[in-house]
Amino acid sequence: TVDGGKLWADILETARFGATPKGGIRRLTLTEEDRQVRDWFIRTCEALGCVVTFDSMGNQFARRAGTDPSLPPITMGSHLDTQPTGGKFDGIVGVLGGLAVLRALHESGRETRHPVELINWTNEEGSRFAPAMLSSGVFAGVFTEEEALAKTDRDGVRFEDALVGIGYRGAERCGDHPIAAYFELHIEQGPILEAERKTIGVVTGVQGMRWYEVTVIGRDGHAGATPMALRADALVGTAKLIEAVQSIALKHAPGAVGTVGLLENRPNSRNVVPGEVFFSVDLRDPDDAVIVRMEEAFRSAAAQVASESGLEITIKLVWDSPAVRFDPTCIDAVRRAADSFGYPARDIVSGAGHDAVYMAGVTPTTMIFIPCAGGVSHNEEESAEADDVTAGANVLLRAVLDADER
Amino acid sequence: TVDGGKLWADILETARFGATPKGGIRRLTLTEEDRQVRDWFIRTCEALGCVVTFDSMGNQFARRAGTDPSLPPITMGSHLDTQPTGGKFDGIVGVLGGLAVLRALHESGRETRHPVELINWTNEEGSRFAPAMLSSGVFAGVFTEEEALAKTDRDGVRFEDALVGIGYRGAERCGDHPIAAYFELHIEQGPILEAERKTIGVVTGVQGMRWYEVTVIGRDGHAGATPMALRADALVGTAKLIEAVQSIALKHAPGAVGTVGLLENRPNSRNVVPGEVFFSVDLRDPDDAVIVRMEEAFRSAAAQVASESGLEITIKLVWDSPAVRFDPTCIDAVRRAADSFGYPARDIVSGAGHDAVYMAGVTPTTMIFIPCAGGVSHNEEESAEADDVTAGANVLLRAVLDADER
Numbered sequence: 001t002v003d004g005g006k007l008w009a010d011i012l013e014t015a016r017f018g019a020t021p022k023g024g025i026r027r028l029t030l031t032e033e034d035r036q037v038r039d040w041f042i043r044t045c046e047a048l049g050c051v052v053t054f055d056s057m058g059n060q061f062a063r064r065a066g067t068d069p070s071l072p073p074i075t076m077g078s079h080l081d082t083q084p085t086g087g088k089f090d091g092i093v094g095v096l097g098g099l100a101v102l103r104a105l106h107e108s109g110r111e112t113r114h115p116v117e118l119i120n121w122t123n124e125e126g127s128r129f130a131p132a133m134l135s136s137g138v139f140a141g142v143f144t145e146e147e148a149l150a151k152t153d154r155d156g157v158r159f160e161d162a163l164v165g166i167g168y169r170g171a172e173r174c175g176d177h178p179i180a181a182y183f184e185l186h187i188e189q190g191p192i193l194e195a196e197r198k199t200i201g202v203v204t205g206v207q208g209m210r211w212y213e214v215t216v217i218g219r220d221g222h223a224g225a226t227p228m229a230l231r232a233d234a235l236v237g238t239a240k241l242i243e244a245v246q247s248i249a250l251k252h253a254p255g256a257v258g259t260v261g262l263l264e265n266r267p268n269s270r271n272v273v274p275g276e277v278f279f280s281v282d283l284r285d286p287d288d289a290v291i292v293r294m295e296e297a298f299r300s301a302a303a304q305v306a307s308e309s310g311l312e313i314t315i316k317l318v319w320d321s322p323a324v325r326f327d328p329t330c331i332d333a334v335r336r337a338a339d340s341f342g343y344p345a346r347d348i349v350s351g352a353g354h355d356a357v358y359m360a361g362v363t364p365t366t367m368i369f370i371p372c373a374g375g376v377s378h379n380e381e382e383s384a385e386a387d388d389v390t391a392g393a394n395v396l397l398r399a400v401l402d403a404d405e406r
Numbered sequence: 407t408v409d410g411g412k413l414w415a416d417i418l419e420t421a422r423f424g425a426t427p428k429g430g431i432r433r434l435t436l437t438e439e440d441r442q443v444r445d446w447f448i449r450t451c452e453a454l455g456c457v458v459t460f461d462s463m464g465n466q467f468a469r470r471a472g473t474d475p476s477l478p479p480i481t482m483g484s485h486l487d488t489q490p491t492g493g494k495f496d497g498i499v500g501v502l503g504g505l506a507v508l509r510a511l512h513e514s515g516r517e518t519r520h521p522v523e524l525i526n527w528t529n530e531e532g533s534r535f536a537p538a539m540l541s542s543g544v545f546a547g548v549f550t551e552e553e554a555l556a557k558t559d560r561d562g563v564r565f566e567d568a569l570v571g572i573g574y575r576g577a578e579r580c581g582d583h584p585i586a587a588y589f590e591l592h593i594e595q596g597p598i599l600e601a602e603r604k605t606i607g608v609v610t611g612v613q614g615m616r617w618y619e620v621t622v623i624g625r626d627g628h629a630g631a632t633p634m635a636l637r638a639d640a641l642v643g644t645a646k647l648i649e650a651v652q653s654i655a656l657k658h659a660p661g662a663v664g665t666v667g668l669l670e671n672r673p674n675s676r677n678v679v680p681g682e683v684f685f686s687v688d689l690r691d692p693d694d695a696v697i698v699r700m701e702e703a704f705r706s707a708a709a710q711v712a713s714e715s716g717l718e719i720t721i722k723l724v725w726d727s728p729a730v731r732f733d734p735t736c737i738d739a740v741r742r743a744a745d746s747f748g749y750p751a752r753d754i755v756s757g758a759g760h761d762a763v764y765m766a767g768v769t770p771t772t773m774i775f776i777p778c779a780g781g782v783s784h785n786e787e788e789s790a791e792a793d794d795v796t797a798g799a800n801v802l803l804r805a806v807l808d809a810d811e812r
């Protein structure tokens with residue numbers, strides 16, 4: 001089993017990098033705070049006898065050698081970047097839980113046939129650079145490295161420049177890295193496990209998700225002197241579309257969700273009728289066909305707003321991540337591991353995207369969920385119990401050893 | 407009469423300071439661009455024999471001496487700051503039109519009993535620092551200098567620091583400056599004069615206006631894993647309130663307007679349910695009682711959204727500028743001046759706020775409007791005819807001389 005005390009201490013120690021006054025973390029990918037936690041990752045993994053490398057997308061790999069040099073590694077991983085007002089667990093539990101596994105193997109002198117490797121993926125959150133899971137996506141061949149490097153944040157900074165800027169553009173070409181299996185431990189980020197008092201979620205797959213960028217063009221006008229009838233108010237049109245996303249999600253399926261998370265209003269001055277709004281839409285459902293219908297409903301709502309208001313509305317699909325089912329053998333290994341410890345467990349489908357989604361396309365993959373308080377995530381108040389974190393890492397350890405023995 | 411060619415050339419020359427690619431101006435108050443145009447104002451007025459000073463709020467005064475040293479100046483004025491995506495005429499026509507008047511007096515050697523003075527007011531737009539007309543408000547005793555200096559922009563920069571930063575915090579205490587009368591030339595910023603083919607608007611007053619700051623507090627959540635029913639989405643609540651402002655304005659009076667111009671969404675990440683939104687509301691009507699009823703309607707809409715959604719909504723009234731009627735003698739001077747040139751004219755109430763609103767509280771005041779294309783203002787495409795600009799400056803000249811002769 002893992003050392004839960006040390007694992008918890010690692011969580012608290014790394015929470016310093018980008019700590020917010022409200023007890024959360026602001027550690028946007030490829031920033032100085034991200035560099036600090038990456039440096040810490042190298043130091044800490046090397047102290048456990050691992051060799052640490054990073055690839056051309058900045059993904060970090062900490063490898064503990066196996067006994068059979070011909071075998072590719074069994075891998076564990078997640079991410080250390082956070083949302084602008086993120087918590088101390090999202091992604092972090094997966095990386096530091098994997099570190100706890102490496103520590104347990106190291107301290108017990110346990111040998112494995114395969115190398116065991118821990119991965120810290122770049123830009124999982126997709127908050128600074130859209131879309132999410134960008135670098136595992138390149139690793140898996142879903143995106144080209146060229147398109148990923150050319151992504152820009154909302155200030156126009158290129159991904160490549162930011163990556164070079166923190167010194168983490170590696171020589172190994174992203175994806176040139178054989179892998180035998182991939183396991184990712186994560187907090188659920190939803191309310192189910194806590195509500196049902198389960199310690200472990202046996203993740204069978206991840207729901208589908210699509211991201212859109214919407215631009216609404218109206219006409220800047222004077223807030224005092226422009227009669228209501230002569231306005232082309234981009235923000236009023238946007239308000240209708242925000243409500244449309246909400247009602248479309250409520251209507252199309254019991255589990256469907258729809259969110260406008262990012263919004264930029266221009267020129268954003270109190271006495272100017274807004275002439276342009278840029279916003280994002282996130283639509284998800286476990287059934288990809290439902291997402292298609294939600295998209296259709298959103299497009300027709302937008303067409304109606306445009307025709308009623310004289311606004312020009314463009315909708316761009318910028319990310320399409322279909323629903324994924326994980327590898328049955330890996331799922332089984334997790335289920336058996338949970339049972340072996342006597343942890344209460346249930347099968348679950350992830351509402352959040354994870355690097356495991358893309359890894360599932362290239363190697364046997366699954367995930368392990370643990371509960372988080374109130375199901376709250378992407379929030380500075382995100383919280384998880386130390387015992388659950390330990391339990392998750394124990395299941396991860398057992399599943400990795402199980403895969404090694406197959 | 408004024409030299410319309412030189413006046414137009416001044417408009418084009420100063421448009422360089424903060425010129426935007428789309429042909430507008432971005433010259434937010436107390437920025438480097440504002441400093442440049444202020445320096446230009448000093449140079450140009452001094453070349454016409456004026457003495458230029460500035461007060462503790464950065465208001466600039468260019469004085470041409472009169473023959474009777476005991477008399478306070480007849481003043482003209484407006485502002486040289488712009489919106490983030492402003493045009494080449496809003497405010498600028500008033501200052502450069504006044505400059506054309508000074509030039510006409512200078513070049514003809516015409517003597518006046520009173521000094522004639524041109525004022526460039528600081529932060530009329532209210533875009534960088536709310537509220538609008540801040541420094542004429544301090545001049546007129548509506549705001550204290552202390553509260554004005556302590557205002558901050560959305561990045562937290564203090565007004566005082568920005569003013570000192572560009573070198574325009576003067577020694578003369580704002581308001582210690584006797585004035586005999588105030589005339590302000592401005593584009594209408596609305597559609598009426600153009601639609602009715604009038605060259606001159608004889609401005610009889612300005613409608614009432616109130617500004618509010620609204621904060622909507624919900625709970626950050628994961629866009630994929632938080633079920634719709636468990637959300638407290640501050641942006642969805644805000645969308646309802648944006649629509650409420652729109653429908654309240656449409657409902658309460660034929661001329662009423664309501665605008666949400668500024669909106670900040672937090673944490674503003676594509677996959678985070680927004681936990682907090684800050685936005686402005688601008689409500690206006692020529693009848694202050696209508697504004698009171700609009701405010702009541704908005705407050706009850708907010709209370710309903712809050713009770714339905716579990717969001718916490720706070721509304722703060724940050725500016726209240728009641729409707730103003732200008733001085734009948736000054737209005738008459740403008741009407742007669744327009745008639746004397748044979749310019750088609752009509753009485754008009756201003757939908758926009760102006761420094762004249764506050765000056766009206768301390769000295770006989772009125773305004774002169776000229777048409778602008780399509781009534782469009784606070785827009786980079788704002789446009790006015792050179793002939794109309796000249797006509798406005800001619801009326802300004804005649805009205806000033808009329809006041810001097812009384």
Ligand SMILES: NC(=O)NCCC(=O)O
Pocket residue numbers: 090124125126132133189351352353354628629630677
């Ligand atoms: N796990 C997680 O929060 N990933 C971010 C990608 C997503 O939006 O689901």
Ligand SMILES: NC(=O)NCCC(=O)O
Pocket residue numbers: 222223224271496530531532538539595757758759760
């Ligand atoms: N004239 C003008 O645009 N002033 C800004 C103040 C207002 O919002 O009316």
